[in-house]
Amino acid sequence: MGFHASSNDSGSVGLPQAVADLLAAFLGPRFSISLSDREHHGRGESYHAVQAPDAVCYAETTEEVSRIVRICADHGVAVIPFGAGTSLEGHVSALRGGVSLDLSRMTRIIAVRPEDLDVTIEAGVTRHQLNNYLRDTGLFFPVDPGGESTLGGMAATRASGTNAVRYGTMRENVVSLTAVMADGSVVVTGGRARKSSAGYDLTRLIVGSEGTLGIITELTLRLYGIPEKVSAAICPFITVDEAIATVVGIIQCGIPIARVELMDARTIQATNRYSGLSYKETPTLFMEFHGSTAGVAEQVALTRELAEQNGAFDFESADDPDTRAVLWNARHNVHYAVQAMRPQAKVWSTDVCVPISSLGPCIAETQEDIASASFFISTVGHVGDGNFHLGLVIDPNNPDELAEAEALNSRLVKRAIALGGTCTGEHGVGTGKMKFMELEHGHGVEVMRAIKKALDPKDIMNPGKIIPELRSGGNPEN
Amino acid sequence: MGFHASSNDSGSVGLPQAVADLLAAFLGPRFSISLSDREHHGRGESYHAVQAPDAVCYAETTEEVSRIVRICADHGVAVIPFGAGTSLEGHVSALRGGVSLDLSRMTRIIAVRPEDLDVTIEAGVTRHQLNNYLRDTGLFFPVDPGGESTLGGMAATRASGTNAVRYGTMRENVVSLTAVMADGSVVVTGGRARKSSAGYDLTRLIVGSEGTLGIITELTLRLYGIPEKVSAAICPFITVDEAIATVVGIIQCGIPIARVELMDARTIQATNRYSGLSYKETPTLFMEFHGSTAGVAEQVALTRELAEQNGAFDFESADDPDTRAVLWNARHNVHYAVQAMRPQAKVWSTDVCVPISSLGPCIAETQEDIASASFFISTVGHVGDGNFHLGLVIDPNNPDELAEAEALNSRLVKRAIALGGTCTGEHGVGTGKMKFMELEHGHGVEVMRAIKKALDPKDIMNPGKIIPELRSGGNPEN
Numbered sequence: 014m015g016f017h018a019s020s021n022d023s024g025s026v027g028l029p030q031a032v033a034d035l036l037a038a039f040l041g042p043r044f045s046i047s048l049s050d051r052e053h054h055g056r057g058e059s060y061h062a063v064q065a066p067d068a069v070c071y072a073e074t075t076e077e078v079s080r081i082v083r084i085c086a087d088h089g090v091a092v093i094p095f096g097a098g099t100s101l102e103g104h105v106s107a108l109r110g111g112v113s114l115d116l117s118r119m120t121r122i123i124a125v126r127p128e129d130l131d132v133t134i135e136a137g138v139t140r141h142q143l144n145n146y147l148r149d150t151g152l153f154f155p156v157d158p159g160g161e162s163t164l165g166g167m168a169a170t171r172a173s174g175t176n177a178v179r180y181g182t183m184r185e186n187v188v189s190l191t192a193v194m195a196d197g198s199v200v201v202t203g204g205r206a207r208k209s210s211a212g213y214d215l216t217r218l219i220v221g222s223e224g225t226l227g228i229i230t231e232l233t234l235r236l237y238g239i240p241e242k243v244s245a246a247i248c249p250f251i252t253v254d255e256a257i258a259t260v261v262g263i264i265q266c267g268i269p270i271a272r273v274e275l276m277d278a279r280t281i282q283a284t285n286r287y288s289g290l291s292y293k294e295t296p297t298l299f300m301e302f303h304g305s306t307a308g309v310a311e312q313v314a315l316t317r318e319l320a321e322q323n324g325a326f327d328f329e330s331a332d333d334p335d336t337r338a339v340l341w342n343a344r345h346n347v348h349y350a351v352q353a354m355r356p357q358a359k360v361w362s363t364d365v366c367v368p369i370s371s372l373g374p375c376i377a378e379t380q381e382d383i384a385s386a387s388f389f390i391s392t393v394g395h396v397g398d399g400n401f402h403l404g405l406v407i408d409p410n411n412p413d414e415l416a417e418a419e420a421l422n423s424r425l426v427k428r429a430i431a432l433g434g435t436c437t438g439e440h441g442v443g444t445g446k447m448k449f450m451e452l453e454h455g456h457g458v459e460v461m462r463a464i465k466k467a468l469d470p471k472d473i474m475n476p477g478k479i480i481p482e483l484r485s486g487g488n489p490e491n
Numbered sequence: 492m493g494f495h496a497s498s499n500d501s502g503s504v505g506l507p508q509a510v511a512d513l514l515a516a517f518l519g520p521r522f523s524i525s526l527s528d529r530e531h532h533g534r535g536e537s538y539h540a541v542q543a544p545d546a547v548c549y550a551e552t553t554e555e556v557s558r559i560v561r562i563c564a565d566h567g568v569a570v571i572p573f574g575a576g577t578s579l580e581g582h583v584s585a586l587r588g589g590v591s592l593d594l595s596r597m598t599r600i601i602a603v604r605p606e607d608l609d610v611t612i613e614a615g616v617t618r619h620q621l622n623n624y625l626r627d628t629g630l631f632f633p634v635d636p637g638g639e640s641t642l643g644g645m646a647a648t649r650a651s652g653t654n655a656v657r658y659g660t661m662r663e664n665v666v667s668l669t670a671v672m673a674d675g676s677v678v679v680t681g682g683r684a685r686k687s688s689a690g691y692d693l694t695r696l697i698v699g700s701e702g703t704l705g706i707i708t709e710l711t712l713r714l715y716g717i718p719e720k721v722s723a724a725i726c727p728f729i730t731v732d733e734a735i736a737t738v739v740g741i742i743q744c745g746i747p748i749a750r751v752e753l754m755d756a757r758t759i760q761a762t763n764r765y766s767g768l769s770y771k772e773t774p775t776l777f778m779e780f781h782g783s784t785a786g787v788a789e790q791v792a793l794t795r796e797l798a799e800q801n802g803a804f805d806f807e808s809a810d811d812p813d814t815r816a817v818l819w820n821a822r823h824n825v826h827y828a829v830q831a832m833r834p835q836a837k838v839w840s841t842d843v844c845v846p847i848s849s850l851g852p853c854i855a856e857t858q859e860d861i862a863s864a865s866f867f868i869s870t871v872g873h874v875g876d877g878n879f880h881l882g883l884v885i886d887p888n889n890p891d892e893l894a895e896a897e898a899l900n901s902r903l904v905k906r907a908i909a910l911g912g913t914c915t916g917e918h919g920v921g922t923g924k925m926k927f928m929e930l931e932h933g934h935g936v937e938v939m940r941a942i943k944k945a946l947d948p949k950d951i952m953n954p955g956k957i958i959p960e961l962r963s964g965g966n967p968e969n
Contacts, residue, residue, distance in 0.1 A: 128743060128848040171688040182686050184695075185663065200935050206844040207876045208660050209913035210649040210699055211931055212920055212957050213939045217662075217695030221688055238745040265606060267716040307785050366684040370606040398685045435687035442690055453689055457678050460946065461691045467945030468938065479690050 102443025136165025366438030580921025614643025844916030
């Protein structure tokens, strides 16, 4: 394996002519084989090489998705769903050619139900679009990965973000979904009841399946009332250890903190440069508290006490929306800020997540790797969940750097799994982390393989992702 | 279909002799073919007729479960997991004979990790055993179905209870699990990280699968700190409508109420008789609030205001543990209290769950059915989740009453599904609700069937549950 270029970058269309004809007739100008379209659709936001699909289909309804999949299924052509192209693990690579199914035009908000605290949307709606739409209802959707991702893509990768410590991830916040399966059939999973024991949890099975079992076309999501009171806080420390100890204390005390994010000194440096800010360049916690006025005051006081006990040398809280917006925009732009530290660079973002008690040891054991790396590395984390990212700022065309990054990531993942953690807290597996699946799940990979085979017997649904191929030697590469 | 007696109630052992010999040699006295053992293991707590297995195996370790399943798999013998026998939907019926695999001796608490707020246990631990064990740690496990169920059984049926409105169900509270699959292989799903995007969510797939995909032998569960302050409240109304309107208000205002339970006048009457209490015999909400002292005071004040606006004629709050224990014991014993209203009766407990905005309409539309029934019916509900139970107190040997109950339940389920709800909020499907699966899930049943077939190709894992058989006519009975 490696980072070889697309096998179809000559511009030739590898689709069977019959499929191209059927799709072109069906979709008209919404069927594209232009090179730029194709390359755009084989590219995420990370170091992975572009692997362009043979064609791009822009779908506008579930029925269209169904028909496109049916045409592809009839001819054994791969179908790769595409939302906003913000994926980090090569999820959209057309490893075996085929059709990129672009859902970004499916942006209808079908129903907002304030009385049930839920909303039904099409999969191409982005999280900003949704929250802008909700603005006047007093409700919001909390899951907030860094990019301007579509909610379909977020569900497909089981994304989370800064609010997960309080509100959960896409796992907890998808109530039900509509998916087009490998034969073109349409499934609506779950209902709108808050709980159900009626059979297998197909919603949770499809959330996180990265388009390999079905293509998510609609979602019903949980909403939350905008809290009466929101307070942010910035809290700098001398060492990362002190910051982590504070976070562990917050979680173990059961403080219902809404956000608690770590940025190390280098990340703050990158952020100051990128966002024109002047935060102290030292390990810092960015926090947010949601609740009633009295409740937030209580949370802030308790957190400040913990932070001071653990060596915080400042604790600045901010209630006004503008200061909070600056803070969280800076946090959400970290990926781009870190990338901007080096021209033409790409960020290889690691994504391990460990039990909270192992967060300190895991980060500590990783320090040596960070110190000896030949490139810039930032450390940021949704530390309340035990999840942190190293941002390895590499030249993706430099094989030595790629090899160094790969080795560093591999050591980190093995460390995290040995501590009871996971290779990916929120980015998904894609192609980038397939090689860790056996180590993390053992025989569970066989179970996943059996499910994949049962639901997609022709292996046309985003093939080559998540589940490593069986090798003749038995074990996948490690 | 119907409630026919076991096909093997003659006492004859239907196991292949080779299987009986292997299991007897392996388990010694922990392999039983006594009639009383077998009948006990084919019986839940509901109206369903006993369908005894051919033999009972008492397992003590995951490895033993694996070996038992392997022996059965080699000979195509059915395996039906058994915990405490508290199931309500015929989950433990040995419809096709086979072996009941009793996990109730697997009661080890393997590790409590207060720093990570989790615990790893064997599947036979009951919720009371767990909470008793945790007593000195300041932690508790919130999921609390009525019976003294095992946690393995609770996971297998995706159980919930009175705390779900705040703490979620087994879906949200199982971190990872160990399961023995249909070929005897052992899978450990997920890790201990709070979130992960590493592949298909096998944990959530097996939770709620009722032993049809794998047998849960170990669980890692989320724990919560015992709140600083706990306050209960009892709040009587003139009508059920007023009580429901109060609950809807509580949820829509985002009050983080820990428990909010409805008992109608008849249920209070039954409870007063059974538990020697003297609550006013009128529709009543039982509530509980968890949090800091100030937070609970705020919640109670806001809830009282909502209740009074909606016509509550009293609002009695109680902080002391004894009064709270009396209240919640009474609530947890409702099933037995209602059953005691009629000698030799069994309770047919309905279990629909609807979006909260549909709770009032759903209960209102059901009043006529309740009024015209020929037997006693109680109404209780985890109303904060939109989930309520009618307790139909029937003579299970009276075919007319069974038919009347079945028709009433059928109307109720169709009403709930039409409102976006589910046939079962927390009891599971078993055999009792299979006939509603097509109506509720449509093509989703085909997806479930494909998964079942892939993971249990010989159909030996609790066969005949959850997924209706394909009929020659296409549609299952309705």
